[in-house]
Amino acid sequence: MTGKRRYRDGELAKHALRNVRMMRQLAEELGVETRRRECRSYRCDGCNGFHLTSWA
Numbered sequence: 001m002t003g004k005r006r007y008r009d010g011e012l013a014k015h016a017l018r019n020v021r022m023m024r025q026l027a028e029e030l031g032v033e034t035r036r037r038e039c040r041s042y043r044c045d046g047c048n049g050f051h052l053t054s055w056a
Contacts, residue, residue: 013041
């Protein structure tokens with residue numbers, strides 16, 4: 001177990017990634033610092049799900 005949030009399919013991971021981007025943009029507009037840096041999703045062979053990562 002990695003402790004990462006698991007998404008059951010790629011579409012859910014893409015939706016989560018869009019949400020992260022919107023929240024990051026909102027934080028930027030409000031002048032609030034955020035540590036969220038996810039930029040893509042990937043398939044995990046360990047859990048057969050998807051995760052988000054900040055690695056390009």
